[in-house]
Amino acid sequence: MNPSKIETSELLCKIKVESQVRLPSISMVFVAALFLSSIVIFLISSAGNALSLNYYEKTCPDVDSIVTNAVNKAMMKDRKVPAALLRMHFHDCFIRGCDASVLLNSKGNNKAEKDGPPNASLHAFYVIDNAKKEVEDSCPGVVSCADILALAARDAVAFSGGPTWDVPKGRKDGRTSKASETTQLPSPTFNIYQLQQSFSQRGLSMDDVVALLGGHTLGFSHCSSFQSRIRNFNATHDIDPSMHPSFAASLRSVCPKTNMAKNAGTTMDHSPTTFDNTYFKLILQKKVLFSSDQALLSAPKTRDLVTKFASSKATFTKAFASSMIKLSSITGGQEVRKDCRVVN
Template identity: 45%
Template sequence: MKTTQMARILCAASFLIFACASTNAAGGLQLNFYDQTCPGVSNVVEEVVASYISRAPTLAAALLRMHFHDCFVRGCDGSVLLNTTKSSKAEKDAPPNVTLRGFQVIDAAKAAVEKVCPGVVSCADILALVARDAVHMLGGPFWNVPTGRRDGVVSIQNEAVAKLPPPNATFSKLKSIFASNGLDVKDLVVLSGEHTIGISHCNSFSGRLYNFTGKGDMDPSLDKNYAARLKIKCKPGDNKTIVEMDPGSFRTFDTNYFVNVKKNRVLFQSDAALLTDNEAQSYINQQLQYLSFFSDFAVSMEKMGRIRVLTGTAGQIRRHCAFSN
């Protein structure tokens, strides 16, 4: 009892607050994790992101997608950033990831941080901060990013194929994948709303236009007028043309995605699948009726950012995000 009381007294002392907080958080994440070891890291990252997004706004969606793809495979450990080696094909070379963009932003942010705090801030934390800042710069919400993640050293191509939801996923498949990551149906609906920004290649959804059931037919759930416009842009076999995810406002983070879902004007079957479940539909209506999308998205993003993180002495702090030390 005396030992416990003494510990509490020490932790209450102002000059030991940081030390006690660090001890208590060793197994998890915390806000302002780098206050003592790399103060101002958030500002350094934000400046780098702003320099890129101001010139190429579509990178915001790409960076958000990269964070999502990182967290769903091995957790938020920066493994999606690792390059393929002679002995192992990495996640970034898996079919779902070959269209990932924005690695140069992560590398630039890491380099800027390394100049002021070498060997302190993980690539996994930088990716989480970059995704938040990029979204905020397109008018999206600002959410807390607790830090303290460590970088993984393993990246396996086949794991990305198995664990990332494909664009033609059914609702049951989506629900299962999200549940395996500790995310519920509300998180699924809210995070799908990231498709309010960004672009996609025709081959990611052309099956809905030309060969939905293998008989040369179109997905009957697609709005016919929307499908007609897509067919003008995307001819069979086209894998180069890009299409806006949210026509008219793909550079603005807003609630238009949910309007489009309700009107059957979304690119991916996985987006249309949200209308096949009553619980998901109720959350879609909630985003539109109560305008809770921004606050809900912030909550779900912080939740996603905690998926199977490495902390404490696990993993490492990579010197370069594409290579393990």
Template identity: 45%
Template sequence: MDSKFVLKFFLPISIMLLLSGSADAQGLKVGFYKKTCPNAETIVYNEMKRVISVAPSLAGPLLRLFFHDCFVRGCDASILLNSTKNNVAEKESPINLSLRGYGVIDTIKAKLEKACPGIVSCADITALVARDAVYLSKGPSWEVPTGRRDGRASLIAETRQLPAPIFTFQQLKASFAQKGLSVKDLVVLSGGHTLGTSQCSFFSPRLYNFTGKGDADPSLDSEYVIKLKNKCKPTDTTKLAEMDPGSFLSFDTDYYKIVSKRRGLFSTDSALLQDAETRSYVQRQVKASNPREFFKDFGVSMVNMGNTGVLIGKQGEIRKNCAVVN
């Protein structure tokens, strides 16, 4: 692993001690594989470095895989499971159909199985991949507490737990609170929209039929509505739009500048301006001379989310293949 990865943007020791204590309470700890698979994180990082160098657009989807996993059943890699004859899995849900990067997870898992058979969980791989995707996109790094085990179930019906792009602020706040996440976590993790793209179908109702009368969402900048309409026709279901135009491959604070201009793609982006706490955070990042605060906060919130509903000890299993139960 290169020296920059070790040194650049790691959280201050005092913060890491706080995070480690929180993680230990969940049964996770930094360096969980130190004795059983000492090169685990290096193997993940080296493969991610190769992937992002040839396919930088995968960073956003790989980050969202972790988010979509943790919000359903907790961070147990249920998002990675394939459907079976008797069950339709989470990945088949309309809200998950645009996710990509499953092959990256599978490749990393195969390399880890070769190095340390039956040791590293798919849930931990997903968490480490999300961290490395951010770092390799010019973002921060943070220490990831590990020790998660993999779940044995994945149900499409449970994807209703995921925050929908049309959520109001109160719905969004309640969704995060159910996972033990704060309003600050909400606004910080929303900053992950600085990476990647969205299918037009996820936000086109804001452009063409917001209230059912063929109108546009008034919270969306009217000039931006025109630009988005030129890109996305009402029937477009696969066409993509950048969530952070001009900067969607770089992890930075530009997302907050876009939100402040009322140009966030989703209703949930606009909702950040409706609450005093989240609006203040957005405005602070717009005015900031550097991304230090956001970078630090993002690492903290990712660890917080990564503690959600984890399986530990003898719970669950360590899948040999991330797409199927053992």
């Protein structure tokens, strides 16, 4: 068995939060999908080194505090930073594993991930740059940009009132970043089956799907991500019938049909800078922006989890932390970059 898989399993037993594990009833088709996805994850993980909580214990013991201070400093100036860092880490891990490929700049004829359409609104890269500079000053050539991003995402959630967790470390930075591969990212228009397929290909369960989509409690969305739900939905309905009519009306005023401003949009929930379970409550009220989030009510298992998380923030945050560790343990990469924006 892959050593990284063994160590990650051990780490999941040591984390501060308890994983809420439930075995779903699944079809043989999904079993096959899980089998294939486990092969994909095995291949990705084998490209990187095993992760460990004490990976930098001797080589860079202060890395956690250095990154935490950098995130805190940025957040004090811009409350949008936590949502940006969490989204950045998620988008990184879904393409080639958590290898900081999302941080690389485009060069020559190669258009990098950060310039792909789904990543056009990513921001706060400077936070990772600042953290990397301070880490390099303390322990040069030791800590990967991928580990810094994983730590920053954890701190972003914690500083926003969410859970904290011990981040396994030892990721390596990738040397490849292609905008064309960002089509692999889950779309805000996905239905429940597309979500299941996308996440299972990365070794993530439907429990992980619901928990990780809860990260939408932070941040802002542009109209382009939900415009299709509020106008000309289909031949029968102008508005998506799964959306509450009054909520759709409010969105139509925010996103006018013509002359829509480039940055027009709205916050993901009523408390966009606080990590809480409000978004799950809004799903039950049919007042969320993305059809992919509303789709969680279309299957019994995911609907039950939405109801469970809506009724208990503690239950949600424990599940979220466990799923984040699982997501961020998908490794890949070959080096420790000196500059997070360029390969060595």
